[in-house]
Amino acid sequence: MKIEEEIKQTAFRNEYHKAYINLLYTSNFLQQEHGSMLKPFGITSPQFNVLRILRGQYPKPATVSLLIERMLDKTSNASRIVDKLEAKELVTRKQCPNDRRTVDVLITEKGLDLLKQLDALDNDNKSGGIYNLTEDETRELNRMLDKIRD
Template sequence: MILENEIGIASFRNEWQKASVSILYTYGFLSNGYESFFKRHGLTTQQYNALRILRDQYPKPVSTSVLREKMLDKMSDASRLVSRLGTKGLVKVTQNTADKRLVNILISEEGQKIIGAIDKDLHELDAMMHGLTEEEAKTLVTLLYKVRESLKTAEERVNSSDQVNAEA
């Protein structure tokens, strides 16, 4: 009954609904904590995530499609994100010589510095999960993986059903 009291709902249809609502509710807390943390460094969570990906790929340039594919938030507008990071001087964007429709994105020296400074404080983000033991955190990671796999399977069923209906 704790979740029901926290969000002001009398009851759930079943434990699956309760689990999904609990994940969404918890996501709000986690997301707000991350946003507050990165705001202190002049970034959004998505901007940090993009810089982290670019640092991991450095010195190999990355395209916006590769960046989008690796982003945690699949709804992010990678082009706009890269543009904002470029305005801040945190990335360098150049035309791809092999394909003029693509751009090459590299983290700049300034971007490397900011990421390095943030690295020193990342333990603060970890502390948000210290209500769990390390073993519980491992179990949670495993359970969330199972949830993602279930969601992928459900999405595939919906897509194949939509395709069958479109052909009928």
């Protein structure tokens, strides 16, 4: 559906304004879809992102700083997301002996298992959303998005 119909606005100031709204709206759309996919598994989207970063490091631990550096939303509160993951026993947290200011966060077996389940789902789901684009369009989209943030 065209963005005009989605938010029932017939006219935008110009093509740029429309693209701006469209970008935000589409991002929300994708995040909500992803969120409802994760819901049955008892984690939220930010929690999932942190788990994936931790798997990328595994079997090494990650510090909270490293998580912040790699999270999509840099200003979010990594400490509290790790709190939630720790409560679900998907990660462990212990003070690092070398530098007692930092904390070693490590994904658990349970966390790795959960991600494995979700990987399987992802592989079965290569249609819709971003997959509506051709590979060429996807490359073009990446180029334009990088340009927007320049």
